[in-house]
Amino acid sequence: MYRIRFHGRGGQGIKTASRILGSALFAEGYEVQDAPRYGAERRGAPIFAYVRADRAPVYERGIIDHPDLVVVTDESLVQVPAAAVMTGLCDRSVLVIASAAEPELWQQRLGVTCRVLTLPPGPGEGAALMGAASVGAAAKLIGQISAANLEGAIRAELEGLPSDVIERNVGRALESFDSFESHAGCVSEGEALTRASATPPAWVELEVEPTSISAPAIRGEATSEQVQTGLWRTMRPVIDDSLCNHCSWICSTLCPDAAIDVGSDREPIIDYEHCKGCLLCVAVCPSHAIVVEPERAVDEHRSDP
Amino acid sequence: MSRRLITGNAAAAWGARLARADYIPAFPITPQTEIIETLGNWIDHGEMPARMVMLESEHSMMTAAGAAAATGVRVFSATSSQGLLHAMEMLYAVAGWRAPLVLVNVSRGLASPITLESDHNDVMAARDSGFLQLHCASCQEVLDATLIAYRIAEDPRVRLPMMVNLDGFYLSFTREPVSIPELDEVRSFLPDFDPGSIRFRAGRPISQAVAVLGGGPYSYFRYESHLAANAAADVHREVVMDFERIFGRRYDAIETYQCEDAEIVFLMIGSFSTKARAAVDALRDAGEPVGLVRPRLLRPYPAEDLRRALAGKRAVAVIDQNLSPGHGGTLHCELAAALYGSDGAPPVLASFVGGLGGRDITAAEFFEIAKVTKKAADEGVTPEPRLLFQESELREVRKLQAIAHHERGLTGAEHVE
Numbered sequence: 261m262y263r264i265r266f267h268g269r270g271g272q273g274i275k276t277a278s279r280i281l282g283s284a285l286f287a288e289g290y291e292v293q294d295a296p297r298y299g300a301e302r303r304g305a306p307i308f309a310y311v312r313a314d315r316a317p318v319y320e321r322g323i324i325d326h327p328d329l330v331v332v333t334d335e336s337l338v339q340v341p342a343a344a345v346m347t348g349l350c351d352r353s354v355l356v357i358a359s360a361a362e363p364e365l366w367q368q369r370l371g372v373t374c375r376v377l378t379l380p381p382g383p384g385e386g387a388a389l390m391g392a393a394s395v396g397a398a399a400k401l402i403g404q405i406s407a408a409n410l411e412g413a414i415r416a417e418l419e420g421l422p423s424d425v426i427e428r429n430v431g432r433a434l435e436s437f438d439s440f441e442s443h444a445g446c447v448s449e450g451e452a453l454t455r456a457s458a459t460p461p462a463w464v465e466l467e468v469e470p471t472s473i474s475a476p477a478i479r480g481e482a483t484s485e486q487v488q489t490g491l492w493r494t495m496r497p498v499i500d501d502s503l504c505n506h507c508s509w510i511c512s513t514l515c516p517d518a519a520i521d522v523g524s525d526r527e528p529i530i531d532y533e534h535c536k537g538c539l540l541c542v543a544v545c546p547s548h549a550i551v552v553e554p555e556r557a558v559d560e561h562r563s564d565p
Numbered sequence: 566m567s568r569r570l571i572t573g574n575a576a577a578a579w580g581a582r583l584a585r586a587d588y589i590p591a592f593p594i595t596p597q598t599e600i601i602e603t604l605g606n607w608i609d610h611g612e613m614p615a616r617m618v619m620l621e622s623e624h625s626m627m628t629a630a631g632a633a634a635a636t637g638v639r640v641f642s643a644t645s646s647q648g649l650l651h652a653m654e655m656l657y658a659v660a661g662w663r664a665p666l667v668l669v670n671v672s673r674g675l676a677s678p679i680t681l682e683s684d685h686n687d688v689m690a691a692r693d694s695g696f697l698q699l700h701c702a703s704c705q706e707v708l709d710a711t712l713i714a715y716r717i718a719e720d721p722r723v724r725l726p727m728m729v730n731l732d733g734f735y736l737s738f739t740r741e742p743v744s745i746p747e748l749d750e751v752r753s754f755l756p757d758f759d760p761g762s763i764r765f766r767a768g769r770p771i772s773q774a775v776a777v778l779g780g781g782p783y784s785y786f787r788y789e790s791h792l793a794a795n796a797a798a799d800v801h802r803e804v805v806m807d808f809e810r811i812f813g814r815r816y817d818a819i820e821t822y823q824c825e826d827a828e829i830v831f832l833m834i835g836s837f838s839t840k841a842r843a844a845v846d847a848l849r850d851a852g853e854p855v856g857l858v859r860p861r862l863l864r865p866y867p868a869e870d871l872r873r874a875l876a877g878k879r880a881v882a883v884i885d886q887n888l889s890p891g892h893g894g895t896l897h898c899e900l901a902a903a904l905y906g907s908d909g910a911p912p913v914l915a916s917f918v919g920g921l922g923g924r925d926i927t928a929a930e931f932f933e934i935a936k937v938t939k940k941a942a943d944e945g946v947t948p949e950p951r952l953l954f955q956e957s958e959l960r961e962v963r964k965l966q967a968i969a970h971h972e973r974g975l976t977g978a979e980h981v982e
């Protein structure tokens with residue numbers, strides 16, 4: 261059985277990549293199981309997805325402990341413990357990391373003995389095509405998928421999207437597929453489950469503990485400060501100073517995230533690290549002094565030289 | 566027929582579509598929402614001639630579902646976890662109306678603490694409601710069970726609502742190959758709903774929720790529901806034979822795997838039972854006579870089938886993905902009740918609670934469960950119930966507790982040693 265894990269961040273197309281790989285293997289006659297696994301559904305959060313493929317029906321389920329292939333589309337995940345990118349890698353696994361650095365460097369950094377390959381992002385390429393690039397790589401490394409079936413799976417999965425988006429993804433996936441030619445088929449099917457190879461679980465007896473620690477309560481203040489909920493925002497409220505009459509309480513009181521402070525001149529100051537972009541302030545400001553800008557536009561504007 | 570990769574949620578939606586559900590009251594909740602999104606999409610594109618209505622809560626949703634079923638139309642709905650609990654009052658009420666409908670539940674652990682991931686406490690909470698229950702282990706089974714459920718629920722000998730349960734994430738968001746039958750084939754298995762005496766019309770009002778004080782009539786009506794639920798066991802047997810004849814897939818009330826000559830048997834429900842099946846294969850390779858029993862039908866409880874399948878076994882390891890605080894695993898308790906005093910009842914029923922809140926149960930754990938249970942059989946001593954929980958998990962909890970402790974210090978909240 262092939263056991264493959266994709267790791268990435270929400271919004272990078274990891275789920276789509278796993279489904280494309282699953283569909284392509286299914287088209288090659290494999291029995292397939294694929295699934296994404298995420299916690300909170302939001303952009304930027306670590307997610308992973310897995311694919312199992314075998315000639316016989318697949319009865320294993322859930323997390324893959326011993327992957328044959330791990331594809332990481334965001335190198336910053338390697339150091340995130342919750343992402344658990346390295347789990348179960350062994351000598352015969354293959355690890356692919358989206359990175360401009362050399363594979364040898366990653367091998368050193370991670371202290372692993374398995375084969376490491378890198379998937380350098382194309383020039384000027386953002387995260388958008390990383391999913392396509394990684395599924396192209398995975399398909400070639402498994403070595404059981406034809407270019408035609410890979411392309412068919414991408415077209416089926418992306419059906420309904422604008423045709424230029426589909427063509428870009430197909431192009432990127434096939435380019436990546438071809439670029440791994442020298443490693444074609446280097447991923448091999450893992451062993452069937454055996455009792456002999458399993459490490460017995462270290463079960464523990466739980467004791468009854470005082471509710472002061474055994475009830476699931478957290479004190480939020482410190483966490484709220486640390487967690488940059490501003491990253492969740494898709495629309496940004498911007499205060500137009502010329503219109504704001506410094507009423508100084510409406511927006512700042514009603515912001516559900518206490519993300520608007522009042523300065524010494526009674527001027528409202530938005531804390532963009534924590535403003536989630538609910539736009540309540542926009543709705544309530546009596547002098548219509550708060551305008552809305554899409555984050556994307558703000559980003560593009562910022563990255564202009 | 567086409568065979569394609571679809572999720573458990575899509576399989577449930579296909580079940581409703583092929584069953585030609587007329588009315589779909591809905592309310593979104595993770596991990597169920599994809600079911601109603603899929604159905605909504607089909608309805609929007611004219612691929613399914615049903616009426617979908619978004620209600621303001623699951624309580625209203627279940628009320629609408631029961632009310633519509635009482636007019637004699639075919640009703641489908643879906644929910645999960647807190648949503649099922651929110652609908653609970655109406656679950657009991659609708660079952661008492663003897664209104665047949667199918668409700669898919671996508672199992673998810675209950676608050677508190679909150680989780681999005683799967684266990685069976687939600688569906689177990691509904692086991693006394695009067696809804697019959699089918700439990701699925703694969704995406705194919707989700708589609709097939711939905712069709713089977715309509716046949717049983719609508720049978721004049723039963724006339725009770727039925728739940729089809731699938732596990733969140735492990736089935737709901739997992740794609741597997743599913744054969745999607747042709748509509749004509751489905752029609753021959755599941756004809757249009759013949760509501761018989763169910764004919765509520767606006768011009769001819771009936772009250773479904775009569776008050777019966779004094780206890781006697783109440784006992785009668787409740788016990789009639791119970792007898793009808795019991796009668797569903799025979800109906801299930803007929804329906805699944807019909808299903809097998811038409812579609813070639815067999816769905817006995819309990820699935821048995823490598824059971825015939827097994828000495829030790831795993832007993833569990835839901836999608837993790839396929840993991841148990843893989844573990845049985847590995848244990849057999851290692852020479853261990855281990856088998857698996859998986860109830861599909863949980864209401865009515867397949868007591869007779871279980872007694873037959875387990876007679877003469879040395880021990881059963883019951884794996885509960887639910888927990889009744891102050892008692893333990895529900896499946897274990899119900900199995901003990903079914904086996905008590907029966908001929909050849911296994912002397913040891915070991916209880917394991919695991920897979921709570923989406924926690925995996927690893928192959929190594931199945932091997933260990935088999936080992937512990939075999940030892941218990943050898944020694945004739947039933948082991949203490951065991952939570953599947955490992956040192957590494959406790960370390961993770963200790964880390965969270967340390968952070969919480971530190972935060973209390975930072976924020977001046979109560980300081981407890």
Ligand code: SF4
Nearest residue numbers: 515535536538539541
């Ligand atoms: S958009 Fe919402 S969160 Fe942000 S400042 Fe306005 S009210 Fe507060």
Ligand code: SF4
Nearest residue numbers: 504507508510511545
């Ligand atoms: S509510 Fe409007 S006018 Fe008042 S402080 Fe906020 S931005 Fe200024």
